[in-house]
Amino acid sequence: AxxxxxxxxxxxxxLPGALNGSLVIHAFTNKSGFLESLWSSESSLTSLVDGLPDSTQVxxxxxxxxxxxxxxWMREQLQRVAMRRRxxxxxxxxxxxxPVFALGNWIPSVFYYWGCVGHNCGLSQAVFTCDGCKRPIVIK
Structure with a gap:
């Protein structure tokens, strides 16, 4: 739609069919150590800048x-790499x-339907508990 x-x-x-190529929608969360690492990695950013097909919008x-x-922050990261390369x-x-939840179209429904649950979601990377702790300590 x-x-x-x-x-x-x-x-x-x-508009469906109007693009002569693909549309990729990427959602970032600062709660993910994996995504922060991905977005801070020069090689990851370089791969996107160098490898994105001309027919693809993101x-x-x-x-x-x-x-x-x-x-x-994401734009700054990509601009820094793109200005040197492409x-x-x-x-x-x-x-x-x-934010995704405020878009008012079908995109939030897709992201929430496809939400990652359980192991390897890239969110709670380490959880520590102890007998004297009132709450677990979560470290990304």
């Missing part, structure tokens, strides 16, 4: 209340400061 979202660069609209979202700062890729990257 078609949708339009606000982005840092204006509006991004998707919409970057955040699952958290910190969506504005999250997407500003700056034309920046036209294919779209960053929405609206």
């Amino acid at each position: 078609a949708f339009t979202v606000s982005t840092l660069g204006g509006k991004f609209s998707y 919409l970057f979202l955040s699952l958290d209340d910190s969506a504005v700062s999250d997407v500003l 700056k034309e890729v920046l036209a294919q990257l779209h960053f929405s400061p609206v």
